[in-house]
Amino acid sequence: MCLAIPGQVIEIVDDANRLAKVDVAGVRRNVSIGLLDGEDGGVVPGDWVLIHVGFAISKVDEEEARATRDLLVRMGADYEQELEELKASVIE
Amino acid sequence: MRFVDEFRDPELGRALSGEILSLVEPGRHYKLMEVCGGHTHSIYKYGIDDLLPANVELVHGPGCPVCVIPMGRVDDGIAIAHQDGVIFTCFGDMMRVPGSSGSLLDAKAAGADIRMVYSPLDALRIAKHNPERQVVFFAIGFETTAPSTALTLKRARAEHLPNFSVMCSHVTIVPPVRALLESPDLRLDGFIGPGHVSTVVGARPFEFIPADYGRPVVISGFEPLDILQSIEMILRQLAAGRCEVENQYKRVVPYEGNLRALEVMAEVFELRPHFEWRGLGFISHSGLKLTEAYAELDAEARFSVPGVRVADPKACQCGEVLKGVIKPWECKVFGTACTPERPIGTCMVSSEGACAAYYNFGRFAREREVV
Numbered sequence: 001m002c003l004a005i006p007g008q009v010i011e012i013v014d015d016a017n018r019l020a021k022v023d024v025a026g027v028r029r030n031v032s033i034g035l036l037d038g039e040d041g042g043v044v045p046g047d048w049v050l051i052h053v054g055f056a057i058s059k060v061d062e063e064e065a066r067a068t069r070d071l072l073v074r075m076g077a078d079y080e081q082e083l084e085e086l087k088a089s090v091i092e
Numbered sequence: 093m094r095f096v097d098e099f100r101d102p103e104l105g106r107a108l109s110g111e112i113l114s115l116v117e118p119g120r121h122y123k124l125m126e127v128c129g130g131h132t133h134s135i136y137k138y139g140i141d142d143l144l145p146a147n148v149e150l151v152h153g154p155g156c157p158v159c160v161i162p163m164g165r166v167d168d169g170i171a172i173a174h175q176d177g178v179i180f181t182c183f184g185d186m187m188r189v190p191g192s193s194g195s196l197l198d199a200k201a202a203g204a205d206i207r208m209v210y211s212p213l214d215a216l217r218i219a220k221h222n223p224e225r226q227v228v229f230f231a232i233g234f235e236t237t238a239p240s241t242a243l244t245l246k247r248a249r250a251e252h253l254p255n256f257s258v259m260c261s262h263v264t265i266v267p268p269v270r271a272l273l274e275s276p277d278l279r280l281d282g283f284i285g286p287g288h289v290s291t292v293v294g295a296r297p298f299e300f301i302p303a304d305y306g307r308p309v310v311i312s313g314f315e316p317l318d319i320l321q322s323i324e325m326i327l328r329q330l331a332a333g334r335c336e337v338e339n340q341y342k343r344v345v346p347y348e349g350n351l352r353a354l355e356v357m358a359e360v361f362e363l364r365p366h367f368e369w370r371g372l373g374f375i376s377h378s379g380l381k382l383t384e385a386y387a388e389l390d391a392e393a394r395f396s397v398p399g400v401r402v403a404d405p406k407a408c409q410c411g412e413v414l415k416g417v418i419k420p421w422e423c424k425v426f427g428t429a430c431t432p433e434r435p436i437g438t439c440m441v442s443s444e445g446a447c448a449a450y451y452n453f454g455r456f457a458r459e460r461e462v463v
């Protein structure tokens with residue numbers, strides 16, 4: 001649970017509850033973008049974010065997102081477990 | 093320098109370790125603490141210790157959220173989980189943390205309905221889909237995680253969900269760091285500041301470290317190069333007689349933090365007068381509980397919990413590990429009675445815990461030293 005993993009925002013799926021669909025290494029799930037409201041206009045599709053326990057906690061640029069993903073991939077089992085847990089997540 | 097070759101920019105890695113060598117005074121011993129478990133993990137994984145001069149020592153700090161949960165809290169969680177009609181939810185890492193008579197995983201095997209969730213919002217969904225059951229979320233974590241629980245609680249309250257509550261065991265990062273600085277058994281020269289916590293709290297809360305204790309802090313990213321560069325920045329401050337908070341992880345951490353997250357936290361949580369930390373004992377104003385406005389969503393109030401304080405097992409030296417007084421392998425049960433499969437202490441449970449990180453990666457480093 002300690003990892004923050006990078007993903008790209010695909011679409012806003014529930015504007016009232018501030019939920020967006022993100023793509024994390026091909027896994028598409030809903031996360032909350034409510035913690036980034038107000039940060040220079042909030043989150044829009046195409047943005048890259050760091051995701052922690054189902055919430056986007058900071059915006060990053062694409063290069064940083066890719067570098068972070070490379071680092072996580074090299075971490076191996078922990079990242080895989082995090083992805084498995086994300087896969088099991090159904091936020092609505 | 094086998095490990096540098098795995099870095100994103102091996103040249104820079106070599107240059108940084110050369111820089112570090114030129115900054116240390118021979119004969120002086122440097123103790124730097126990395127506060128965050130994520131850094132501990134990277135340090136062991138990439139053998140960063142091995143790239144440093146022998147007189148620069150890295151000490152692992154208390155920043156692993158799972159490792160600091162005391163046994164009594166686990167027991168309270170299990171007590172709630174065993175009540176009729178309860179679905180108890182928690183993060184996967186929390187399942188194996190030992191309480192005084194087993195872990196949540198053991199309680200699940202004994203028949204309690206305990207479910208692992210990825211997010212507090214998953215727990216909220218379970219509550220909506222099971223209106224006849226009481227759903228409790230065991231909330232743990234530092235300021236990285238607390239805003240997520242806060243936002244979930246705001247939604248639960250707005251939607252008037254009667255069957256959702258939170259057992260709040262969130263903690264804050266500054267009080268344990270201050271406690272360590274006050275601790276007589278430890279003399280630290282500088283801090284590698286936590287990366288993800290700082291995306292929320294920013295750099296400002298760490299200003300007391302240089303101001304009150306005269307020690308430098310560098311907030312650091314998680315790549316091996318980030319950590320190496322942060323060490324170089326700390327040593328540069330020390331060499332120049334400077335001490336301040338610097339931000340190596342500017343590309344992710346704004347100096348002010350995430351104002352929206354701080355606002356939500358302030359609305360939902362308040363500080364407990366004191367909170368018990370595994371191995372560190374009670375630290376005042378270090379834990380969060382729900383404010384009056386959210387009291388009805390507080391699982392501790394909804395279910396009577398035993399709230400008994402349980403002393404750590406005798407064999408366990410997690411406190412000393414969390415304070416950086418001993419290295420993981422110096423604990424008497426390390427790798428024998430205590431392993432990631434059968435942990436005695438919490439530092440062995442999460443992969444961010446110093447003992448587990450060392451168990452998984454560090455042994456190779458030590459074998460290298462031997463050959």
Ligand code: SF4
Pocket residue numbers: 407408409410411413420423424425426427430431435436437438439440441447
């Ligand atoms: S080896 Fe086990 S008991 Fe010893 S300090 Fe580490 S986690 Fe605690």
